[in-house]
Amino acid sequence: MELxxxxxxxxxxxxxxxxxxxxxxxxxxxxxxxxxxxxxxxxKFKKLRAQKFVKLDLPNFHEKPGDLTQEEIRSRLKxxxxxxxxxWLERPFHISCTGGIFEAYVPPEGDGKKSFISSVGAKxxxxxxxxxxxxxxxxxxxxxxxxxxxTDDFASEAQDIYIAAHNQMAAxxxxxxxxxxxxxxxPEMMHNVRDKTIHxxxxxxxxxxxxxxxxxxxxxxxxxxxxxxxxxFHTQQMLAIYDRFGRLMHGSEILAKDVLEYxxxxxxxxxxxxKWRLHxxxxxxxxxxxxxAPITYRVIEEPEEAMELLAEGDKxxxxxxxxxxxxxxxxxxxxxxxxxxxxxxxxxxTTASPSI
Amino acid sequence: xxxxxxxxxRLNITQRSLLQNSCKLLLPASHSxxxxxxxxxxxxxxNHGPRKWLVSNKTVHPPQKPDxxxxxxxxxxxxTNIKYSPDKMWYIASxxxxxxxxxxxxxxxxxxxxxATHVKEVILEAQEMAVKQHNVEYKSNLWxxxxxxxxxxxxxxxxxxxxxxxxxxxxxxCHYFVRLEEGEPPKDYxxxxxxxxxxxxxxxxEQMRSRKVxxxx
Numbered sequence: 001m002e003l004x005x006x007x008x009x010x011x012x013x014x015x016x017x018x019x020x021x022x023x024x025x026x027x028x029x030x031x032x033x034x035x036x037x038x039x040x041x042x043x044k045f046k047k048l049r050a051q052k053f054v055k056l057d058l059p060n061f062h063e064k065p066g067d068l069t070q071e072e073i074r075s076r077l078k079x080x081x082x083x084x085x086x087x088w089l090e091r092p093f094h095i096s097c098t099g100g101i102f103e104a105y106v107p108p109e110g111d112g113k114k115s116f117i118s119s120v121g122a123k124x125x126x127x128x129x130x131x132x133x134x135x136x137x138x139x140x141x142x143x144x145x146x147x148x149x150x151t152d153d154f155a156s157e158a159q160d161i162y163i164a165a166h167n168q169m170a171a172x173x174x175x176x177x178x179x180x181x182x183x184x185x186x187p188e189m190m191h192n193v194r195d196k197t198i199h200x201x202x203x204x205x206x207x208x209x210x211x212x213x214x215x216x217x218x219x220x221x222x223x224x225x226x227x228x229x230x231x232x233f234h235t236q237q238m239l240a241i242y243d244r245f246g247r248l249m250h251g252s253e254i255l256a257k258d259v260l261e262y263x264x265x266x267x268x269x270x271x272x273x274x275k276w277r278l279h280x281x282x283x284x285x286x287x288x289x290x291x292x293a294p295i296t297y298r299v300i301e302e303p304e305e306a307m308e309l310l311a312e313g314d315k316x317x318x319x320x321x322x323x324x325x326x327x328x329x330x331x332x333x334x335x336x337x338x339x340x341x342x343x344x345x346x347x348x349x350t351t352a353s354p355s356i
Numbered sequence: 357x358x359x360x361x362x363x364x365x366r367l368n369i370t371q372r373s374l375l376q377n378s379c380k381l382l383l384p385a386s387h388s389x390x391x392x393x394x395x396x397x398x399x400x401x402x403n404h405g406p407r408k409w410l411v412s413n414k415t416v417h418p419p420q421k422p423d424x425x426x427x428x429x430x431x432x433x434x435x436t437n438i439k440y441s442p443d444k445m446w447y448i449a450s451x452x453x454x455x456x457x458x459x460x461x462x463x464x465x466x467x468x469x470x471x472a473t474h475v476k477e478v479i480l481e482a483q484e485m486a487v488k489q490h491n492v493e494y495k496s497n498l499w500x501x502x503x504x505x506x507x508x509x510x511x512x513x514x515x516x517x518x519x520x521x522x523x524x525x526x527x528x529x530c531h532y533f534v535r536l537e538e539g540e541p542p543k544d545y546x547x548x549x550x551x552x553x554x555x556x557x558x559x560x561x562e563q564m565r566s567r568k569v570x571x572x573x
Binding site: 197 | 436
């Protein structure tokens with residue numbers, strides 16, 4: 001009875017069920033019947049066995065670390081069992097020098113030639129008087145730490161430091177240079193000198209060097225004092241810069257140039273072993289733009305928006321100066337050692353400027 | 357027996373935290389194990405590529421006198437471990453040799469080989485370097501003075517043959533080296549160009565006139 005019922009049911013099913021579905025049903029039955037015992041049940045190995053080449057993971061030698069996403073780096077580190085590198089959280093800083101000039105000396109325009117009677121001249125005079133008293137105080141403070149400090153003797157001492165620093169730079173003695181130059185100044189001196197040959201000579205001093213400005217400030221704590229002294233140099237120098245192949249890039253071996261400079265020297269006076277070192281050079285706003293390098297170069301066109309922004313920034317910076325220097329941008333692009341070493345020459349003029 | 361098992365189980369529970377701690381302590385020790393990528397590791401001597409080629413970019417020549425002829429600037433550049441056979445790259449490297457940079461770039465853009473794109477990129481990079489870092493004034497005034505290929509890393513893989521045999525497949529990498537020099541390329545870098553019939557005749561006449569007839573007047 002039961003048998004007959006099931007048979008009837010089966011026939012019904014065969015009649016009702018659509019052909020594709022039935023095929024699947026039949027396949028299911030065939031999968032169940034496995035006669036060969038040597039064949040793996042997973043078909044992927046069949047494909048691998050049939051392949052002619054054994055696959056190899058070739059490394060990508062031209063992969064840059066920036067190309068990988070965070071997730072990819074993570075998975076790769078995990079795969080190789082490496083701990084991720086510790087993020088670098090330390091911030092290095094120097095306490096043997098300051099990071100700039102405080103209350104920078106502003107060289108008078110035209111080297112103090114402006115008339116007393118004109119409004120500009122009168123203003124300058126007033127400012128000088130104000131700053132002079134501060135300088136006197138600062139010199140007194142320096143003297144309390146360094147007893148034999150005198151404004152007259154220091155100027156000649158500063159000139160020795162100045163000459164030594166430049167000679168060491170030209171000779172590329174980076175270790176000896178550090179004795180004459182602060183850590184802030186060092187990268188500015190050594191930038192771009194690596195594959196150049198620099199011939200620099202100090203010919204003579206046209207006017208005796210003179211101390212024009214002095215300041216003392218404390219940083220972090222009250223006892224931690226730094227002294228900065230600005231010295232005016234009016235000298236004659238020779239500068240020739242050769243490129244890697246010995247071809248003259250800038251300057252001349254036979255040309256002596258008059259150089260007027262305001263150089264800042266710094267000393268960590270609370271440090272018993274502190275030394276006077278070259279710190280910075282003052283380049284006034286009114287200085288005319290440097291003449292561009294005498295080579296042909298390509299002006300890389302920047303998108304308009306960026307240019308506009310730059311121009312605005314320039315305006316803000318040079319609020320005091322009447323002229324903008326369009327060559328300034330080009331100079332940066334020409335980017336040679338000329339830039340770095342050009343600072344040797346600040347301005348040329350011969351009249352006296354007020355001193356302490 | 358059952359009590360022993362129970363004892364172990366209890367120990368397991370109590371000591372689990374301890375064990376975990378010890379695992380944490382042990383973790384840094386895995387640094388010393390050989391787990392990192394063998395390619396990037398320092399003990400893999402074959403990993404460093406060619407080291408001498410770029411050193412010549414650092415040599416500083418002594419200054420010249422104003423009456424001397426200015427030295428020609430040069431730049432060396434290379435690309436290492438390109439996934440391409442050095443044998444195939446040789447054709448491209450020697451094809452480009454002795455051309456001016458502009459000519460080489462133009463020609464290479466019509467060479468339908470994988471290596472040609474690499475060579476072109478390297479030449480353009482070297483040209484940019486020359487202008488930016490090595491005081492070359494005109495970027496078109498450069499020619500390819502040296503261009504050659506080196507053998508890079510070779511990875512060996514397996515290939516299946518019939519009857520359970522196998523062959524070795526080599527996945528080769530190559531290095532490409534180039535040196536650009538300032539100035540015009542030489543006229544005949546490889547072979548002198550063929551002479552015109554007139555030139556040949558002239559040469560023949562010259563030869564005939566300059567010969568010496570022995571035992572003659």
